[in-house]
Amino acid sequence: MLRSLVAPPRVIAEPDLESTGEIDEIIIRRNLSQESLEAALLEGSIIWLDVVEPEDAEITWLGRVFELHHQVMSDLRREDRRPTLMPYPDYLFLSMFQPHVIIKDKQSMVISSEIHILIGNNWLVTVRNESATAVSSAYDRVAANIDYWKRDLPYVLYMVLQAVVDSYYPLIDKISNQLNTLEERAMENGDKTLQKSVFRLKQQLINLRQMVAPQREVVSNVIGEDRLASTPEDRDLFRHLYERLLRVYDVIDSQRDLASNVLDLLGSQDSGNLAKAVSRLTILSMLFLPPTFIVGLFGLNFVTTQTEFTIPVSGALLFGIIVVMTVMLSAGLAWFFRKQGWL
Numbered sequence: 001m002l003r004s005l006v007a008p009p010r011v012i013a014e015p016d017l018e019s020t021g022e023i024d025e026i027i028i029r030r031n032l033s034q035e036s037l038e039a040a041l042l043e044g045s046i047i048w049l050d051v052v053e054p055e056d057a058e059i060t061w062l063g064r065v066f067e068l069h070h071q072v073m074s075d076l077r078r079e080d081r082r083p084t085l086m087p088y089p090d091y092l093f094l095s096m097f098q099p100h101v102i103i104k105d106k107q108s109m110v111i112s113s114e115i116h117i118l119i120g121n122n123w124l125v126t127v128r129n130e131s132a133t134a135v136s137s138a139y140d141r142v143a144a145n146i147d148y149w150k151r152d153l154p155y156v157l158y159m160v161l162q163a164v165v166d167s168y169y170p171l172i173d174k175i176s177n178q179l180n181t182l183e184e185r186a187m188e189n190g191d192k193t194l195q196k197s198v199f200r201l202k203q204q205l206i207n208l209r210q211m212v213a214p215q216r217e218v219v220s221n222v223i224g225e226d227r228l229a230s231t232p233e234d235r236d237l238f239r240h241l242y243e244r245l246l247r248v249y250d251v252i253d254s255q256r257d258l259a260s261n262v263l264d265l266l267g268s269q270d271s272g273n274l275a276k277a278v279s280r281l282t283i284l285s286m287l288f289l290p291p292t293f294i295v296g297l298f299g300l301n302f303v304t305t306q307t308e309f310t311i312p313v314s315g316a317l318l319f320g321i322i323v324v325m326t327v328m329l330s331a332g333l334a335w336f337f338r339k340q341g342w343l
Contacts, residue, residue, distance in 0.1 A: 001052045004032050005142065007149045009044035009122075026146055038065055046149060047123040048156060050139055054127055062125065066091065066118065076127050079114045083214040085221045091120040092227060094218060096164045097211040098134045099171055101204075110171070110204040112211050115164060117157065119228070124153050126160065134163040154228045158237045161219065165241060168208065168248045175201055176255055183262045195266050202259040209252045216245045283337055290329035294322060 006029040032040065040047060051058055054076065063073045072086075072093050086093040097112040115135060116127040126135050138159045142148045148156060178201055182194050219242045222228050229235040313321075 002031075002034070002037075002058060003050040003052065003139065004037055005030055005048040005139070006032055006037070006040050007046040009046065026149075028143065028146065028149070030143065034061060034065075041065065041123065044122060046153065048139070048142065049123065049125045050135060051125065051127045053130055059127075062118075062127075066120065066123065066125065068118070072118070076116050079129075083211075083218045085218045085225070087225065087227075091118055092225065093118055094222075096161065096215060096218065098132045098164050098167050099208055099211055100131055100133075100167075101171065107200060108204070110207040112207075115160075117160065119153060119157055122153070124156055124160075134167045135160060138163040152234075154230075154234050155237065157228065158234075158241065161222075161238075161241055162244075165215075165244050165248065168212065171208070172248065172251050172255065175204060176251075176258075179255060179258050179262060183258070183265070186262055186265050195263065198259055198262050198266070202256060202263075205252055205256045205259060209249070209256070212245060212249045212252060216242065216249065219245055286337070287330050287333055290333065291326035294326050294329075 008026060029040075037047065037049065049062075051062070054062075056077070059073060059076050062068060062076070063070075067090065068076075069088055072088070075093070075095070082095070083097055084093075084095050094117040096115045096117065098115060099110050099112055101108050101110055103109075113129050113132040115132050118125040118127075126139075128135050142156055142159055148159065179198070182198055182201075186194050219238060223235055223238045223242060229238055
């Protein structure tokens with residue numbers, strides 16, 4: 001699907017239109033046909049062409065109209081590139097990533113939607129999937145505000161990149177809230193089932209980090225590209241965008257550290273619970289040690305005599321004495337362990 005915004009040829013070239021009042025008469029044409037777009041391009045009109053879920057015929061048409069390199073044509077047809085900035089004689093080619101969450105096998109996963117951007121002297125082309133909603137947001141803003149067109153195409157590109165960078169914040173905030181909740185639950189009861197949730201969130205943060213890291217280099221290269229940042233104002237815009245990406249990267253790192261801390265907390269609680277279990281078992285074995293000793297002692301034959309050795313007490317009384325001794329010794333050990341705080 002092709003969406004387009006077409007401004008008159010002299011909107012950007014004449015910054016004094018606002019003072020003469022002519023800016024109110026400027027009309028932005030939308031969603032022109034391919035033939036009309038070709039004619040507008042020959043007239044020198046300012047064009048933003050947004051290609052959503054591109055078909056092969058549309059990619060072929062883009063290559064013919066804008067005289068794209070064959071490598072660019074190949075890149076537009078796939079989504080396995082890293083974020084990059086590639087300069088060509090008549091245009092620049094950028095790739096950026098927008099994150100979003102999908103549910104797979106009843107588990108949430110963070111994946112990226114690749115956004116291809118081509119910018120020439122008087123045209124801007126974005127090629128994306130429908131899931132890349134950040135471009136739609138920037139498209140609607142630019143379509144509703146004539147002043148954006150007066151600030152040249154690099155500013156329109158800045159609006160697109162800003163929308164992509166801002167798409168990271170809601171997802172990071174959501175992950176941060178989930179991690180804080182899991183940390184509180186881990187401190188309260190140390191539920192072992194929390195580990196799986198924390199590992200899943202940590203994996204999402206790693207995926208986000210892998211998306212943001214190369215995009216920093218892309219925006220940094222944009223700052224040094226004269227065709228995009230030819231004025232101090234444009235450089236300040238993209239420098240601000242670079243700083244926003246740095247903040248996103250720092251927040252992701254801090255949240256990843258928080259996830260590691262929660263995992264360490266759960267691990268230490270597991271170790272503590274294991275130590276308590278071993279301590280209880282050890283104390284239990286100590287309680288049974290005196291009865292075992294006494295019963296084993298009386299079960300031994302110490303001497304052998306030719307005449308029968310008779311104990312001067314009845315068997316029932318002796319059994320009762322042994323039982324009382326074992327109970328008293330076990331109770332004494334239990335009292336001692338409890339007094340020491342071991343039980």
